[in-house]
Amino acid sequence: GENVEQHPSTLSVQEGDSAVIKCTYSDSASNYFPWYKQELGKRPQLIIDIRSNVGEKKDQRIAVTLNKTAKHFSLHITETQPEDSAVYFCAASMVGNQFYFGTGTSLTVIP
Amino acid sequence: SAVISQKPSRDICQRGTSLTIQCQVDSQVTMMFWYRQQPGQSLTLIATANQGSEATYESGFVIDKFPISRPNLTFSTLTVSNLSPEDSSIYLCSVVPREGETQYFGPGTRLLVL
Numbered sequence: 001g002e003n004v005e006q007h008p009s010t011l012s013v014q015e016g017d018s019a020v021i022k023c024t025y026s027d028s029a030s031n032y033f034p035w036y037k038q039e040l041g042k043r044p045q046l047i048i049d050i051r052s053n054v055g056e057k058k059d060q061r062i063a064v065t066l067n068k069t070a071k072h073f074s075l076h077i078t079e080t081q082p083e084d085s086a087v088y089f090c091a092a093s094m095v096g097n098q099f100y101f102g103t104g105t106s107l108t109v110i111p
Numbered sequence: 112s113a114v115i116s117q118k119p120s121r122d123i124c125q126r127g128t129s130l131t132i133q134c135q136v137d138s139q140v141t142m143m144f145w146y147r148q149q150p151g152q153s154l155t156l157i158a159t160a161n162q163g164s165e166a167t168y169e170s171g172f173v174i175d176k177f178p179i180s181r182p183n184l185t186f187s188t189l190t191v192s193n194l195s196p197e198d199s200s201i202y203l204c205s206v207v208p209r210e211g212e213t214q215y216f217g218p219g220t221r222l223l224v225l
Contacts, residue, residue: 034213043203043216044154089153095211098144101154 002027004092006102013080014110021105023090024072030092033066033073034099038087047088048075051095080109113138113208115217123223124194131190132220134204139184142207144214145177149200157202160187194224 003026013019023033031052036044050057050064050073057064061080066073077084087106091099114137124130134143143160158166158179166179181187191198204217 032213036216043218046213046215049213096142096207098156098159099214103153 002030002092002100004090004100004102006090006105008105009103010106010108012108012110015080015082017080019075019077019080019084019107019109021075021088021090021107022072023074023092023102024070025092025100026071027092027094028068028071029094030100032093032095033064034091034093035064035075036089036091038089038104040086044089077107080107082109082111085109112215113140113206115204115206115215117204117217117220119220120218121221121223123225126194126196126224128194129190129192130194130222131188132202132204134187134189134206134217136185136206138208140206140208141184141210142214143181143187144205145179145187145189146203146205146216147200148203148219154203157189160189160204191222194222196224198222199224 006023034049037047038044048062048064050066061078063076085108087104089104090102093099116135118133145157146154148154156169157172158168160166160179160181162181178190201219201221203219205214
C-alpha cells in the first residue's frame with residue numbers, strides 16, 4: 001500500500017518568515033494530495049489540495065507544489081503569522097479511495 | 112462540504128466496558144471513515160464504514176473490538192469494546208460528501224479509560 005513520509009516533524013520560524021513542509025509518497029497511482037491543519041484540541045481542517053494533473057496551486061499565503069516524477073509534494077506558507085501555529089498533515093490517495101496520512105509537522109511561529 | 116457532529120464529545124470509562132460513538136452528517140455522503148488519533152500522533156484509519164454492509168477494517172483492527180454500523184448515508188456508529196487504558200485516544204469520523212471530493216472530519220470524541 002501507499003507510504004507517506006513527512007518532514008520535518010517540528011518546525012519553528014520567526015513571524016514573517018516562510019515555512020516549508022515536505023512529503024514523499026510511494027505509490028505512483030496516487031493522484032490526490034490534500035493538506036490539513038490541526039489546531040490544538042480541534043479537528044483537522046483542509047487548507048489546500050492538489051491533483052496530479054497540476055504542478056502548483058496557490059491560495060493567498062499558502063501554496064502546494066507537486067513533483068510526480070520524484071513522488072514528492074510540499075506545502076509553502078509565506079509571511080507566517082502566529083495563528084499559523086498548528087500541526088500540519090499531508091496525505092496521498094487515489095480519488096475515491098482512503099487517505100494515507102503523513103506523521104505530521106508541528107509548526108511554531110514565534111512572534 | 113458537510114456539517115458533521117459526533118456524540119459524545121468526551122467520556123471517561125472504566126476498563127472492561129464499551130463506548131459507542133455516533134457520527135451524524137447533515138447530508139447524504141458517499142464514504143464514511145473512522146480514525147483514531149493518539150496524543151501527538153497522526154491519524155490512523157480504523158475502518159471504512161459501508162452503508163448496509165460490514166465495515167472494511169485496516170490491519171490491526173478487528174470487528175470484535177471495533178464494531179461499526181452504518182444504517183444509512185448520513186449516520187454511523189463506532190463501538191470500542193472491552194476497553195483498556197490503551198484505548199484512551201481521540202476517535203474521529205470523516206466523510207467524503209461526493210465522489211471525487213476531499214475528506215471532512217468530525218469534531219472527535221475524546222476517550223479516557225481508567
